[in-house]
Amino acid sequence: MTTTPTPLLSATGLHVTFPGRRGAPTARAVDGVDLDIGEGEIVALVGESGCGKTTLARTLLGLLPPTTGAITFGGAPLGYQSAALKAYRKRVQLVLQDPSGSLNPRHTVYDAVAEGLRIHRYKGDEREAVAEALSRAGLRPPERFFLRYPHELSGGQRQRVVIAGALVLKPELIVADEPVASLDASVRGEILALLLSLRDELGLSALVVTHDLGLAWNIADRVAVMYLGRIVETGPVEQVLMSPQxxxxxxxxxxxxxxxxxxxxxxxxxxxxxxxxxxxxxxxxxxxxxxxxxxxxxxxxxxxxxxxxxxxxxxxxxxxxxxxxxxxxxxxxxxxx
Incomplete structure (x- = not known):
């Protein structure tokens, strides 16, 4: 009998509630979720707007503490003290859906990518680390982009800068919230191919939050379908999408x-x-x-x-x-x- 490897990230019995206004009932945004993400695995979290998938993603990132339940990363429980969260967020990075909104228009590409290094007081060669991250994200030669501003880039290039900003800290897991929703169809495939190559080259794990089952089919190893705060179907992507139950x-x-x-x-x-x-x-x-x-x-x-x-x-x-x-x-x- 083979031993199941310990997941990179594991959530058990997660509940996230928000108090109602003026005596209204409590909203159960996440209402009991167990979810594992293995090393080098891409999991798609799928559901319509309002189903709780973004709240679940924010909770897995440590941005929201769960009302009840537990999260472990690398086998260790996630702590919510500031030092523990800072160390965790170096290992788990967020990629947002709107690069125009997540990039400061007054910052150059270099500063945008270097921001994480400065927050975490990186001791190595900053310029070399930024160049490597931009190159990994497909912006080559990276030096050409150092002094550019977001408005000088295409939508696809801006999304690559956001990905580079996540990669510069060499995380083990990225959480991508609708990573191609704001992009033209011609660019979507390039960004998805980039995420797959990062998984293959770096062993990077990813949770991809999306309403698009077509995207899940193209990128994910496993899919979890969420409805009204709870996962209602999960499994290998081919089984779930070819024979949905x-x-x-x-x-x-x-x-x-x-x-x-x-x-x-x-x-x-x-x-x-x-x-x-x-x-x-x-x-x-x-x-x-x-x-x-x-x-x-x-x-x-x-x-x-x-x-x-x-x-x-x-x-x-x-x-x-x-x-x-x-x-x-x-x-x-x-x-x-």
Whole structure:
């Protein structure tokens, strides 16, 4: 029996709540999440706006302390003292979706990339470190970009500068929040190829936060689909996207042009995180329940009344759905595992 390697980052039982205003109920933005990221692994965290994925990413970065739950990195618990967080943020870096907003227009490219070195009081050759980071990010020769300002660069070049700013501290993990959302289609592929090459060359791990399942297919080893504060389906990207078990995942995939499926239009808006429904949290919008398929499978009552457990954070295919658990396809998937 092989021993499962310790994940680089592991979150267990994470809950993040925000108090409501003027007596309103507490919002459960992250409502029970287990998630592991292995060394050299790219995990895509996928879901529509408002599902809690950005709050989860901020919590994993140490920017928000969890209300309950724990995060470990390299097998050690994450501490929230200032010195511990500073050391952690050297090893885990953030790449934001809008390079125009995250780059100071008054700073040169050199200063933007060197900022992290100065914060962490880097003792080596600053110029050499900045040049290496820019080169790794695909801006070559790097010296050509030192004295340029963000407005003098293309959108793709600005995103590469942001990536270089993360790479300069030689992190082990990057968290990329919608890393290509603001870029033209012609540039998106170049940035995704860059992230993949960084994984292959440096052994870099990444959590890619996105609403785009097509992006997840192109870059991720594993995907975690999030709905209303909780991961509802997870597993290797090929299994989840080729044979989605959860109705929510099926609906997200149906709108991709290459899916060939009839687009599924979900009823209503995502529920308020301060009023999470009982039973399956997706049941009020579920196309399987609405069509009568859940009733025919004998699980409609469960869908409306019986809550589902938190999925484990490992790399096996898992789904939080009463209907999927009752269907032959799901049983075959479990048997294959």
């Amino acid at each position: 959860h109705p929510y995942t099926q609906a997200l995939l149906s709108v991709l042009p290459e899916s060939g499926a009839e687009p599924v239009v979900l009823a209503g808006e995502p529920p308020d995180p301060s009023r999470i429904p009982g039973g399956c949290r997706f049941h009020a919008r579920c196309q399987i329940l609405a069509s009568g398929e859940a009733e025919r499978s004998g699980v409609a009552a469960k869908c409306r009344t019986e809550a589902l457990p938190i999925l484990a954070g490992g790399d096996t295919t898992q789904v939080a759905c009463h209907w999927a658990a009752a269907t032959p396809a799901a049983a075959e998937s479990e048997k294959a595992l």
